Amino acid sequence: MNIALIGYGKMGHEIEKIAISRGHNIVSIIDVNNPEDFESAAFKSADVAIEFSTPDSAINNYRRSFAANVPVVAGTTGWLDHMDEVKKACAEEGKTFFYASNYSLGVNIFFTLNRYLAKIMNNYPSYDIRMEETHHIHKLDAPSGTAITLAEGIIENVERKENWNLETEEKESDIAIHCIREGEVPGIHEIIYESEVDTISIKHDSKNRKGLALGAVLAAEFTNGKKGFLGMKDMLNF
Missing domain, CATH: 3.40.50.720 (NAD(P)-binding Rossmann-like Domain)
Structure with a gap:
């Protein structure tokens, strides 16, 4: 080809x-x-x-x-x-x-896992949801396209969440995405569900390109x- x-x-x-x-x-x-x-x-x-x-x-x-x-x-x-x-x-x-x-094949598996977990967590409103993503200092956009796709997967399946927002949760219906730019990090994405009693999280960490x-x-x-x-x-x- x-x-x-x-x-x-x-x-x-x-x-x-x-x-x-x-x-x-x-x-x-x-x-x-x-x-x-x-x-x-x-x-x-x-x-x-x-x-x-x-x-x-x-x-x-x-x-x-x-x-x-x-x-x-x-x-x-x-x-x-x-x-x-x-x-x-x-x-x-x-x-x-x-x-x-x-x-990445692994990230696309992660997308599927994210949507599945979101469907479960829709039934547990005591958990708030936030995200963190880290990339190399050369990445020009924030949040990453991967983070936006993850946020959209949550919003489609969790009724109490309607939008994503960069860095801050302005309303309870927002998902805050915290972005870090450092070194030569290929990409780390973590979804965090947090209540008063515990934290549940899933994470994907790319080792290289x-x-x-x-x-x-x-x-x-x-x-x-x-x-x-x-x-x-x-x-x-x-």
Whole structure:
């Protein structure tokens, strides 16, 4: 399979290594210094583009990929106010887009566990709910896309919670998400249920970027030849 990389930071390098090890060809690499390559024959020859860039550049990367008729596997978070535009392109223009807030298999198991625990805890209002997430100092968005997905999973299943809020719980119906940026931490997410008598928590701690990179390559393999808006639930069939 021919793969284009959009964004060539630490994740881009890790994805490149895994893609090559799985027999794929990297036909184009686009970073901040060569955006004109979206117009190149090499980029247009890609079966799929894997994109890990920045929140500010993401939506324009998707537009330019769609213009070149190259399907996208998107790993950037912090751009979701443009999601309706992307979904419309998939529904009305036949574009292909795979989005996940986190491509790690372990994190997606954690998403499922989070929703299951939330269904149980819906029946126990004596427990308040909060979250903590820690990432490296280079991460530009807060809270992380993974934290938002976790919060949405709780809100869908716990009737007493309606919104998430950064750092503070302004109302009882809010879930406070505390964000820490330090060192080179790949990602730690913890859900905490606390009452007057005890605490219940679940936690996922990423050791490195390899799980994310492998998941992105697997998503590219899954996306190849498909149309529409896709996600990890489609690929993993949880």
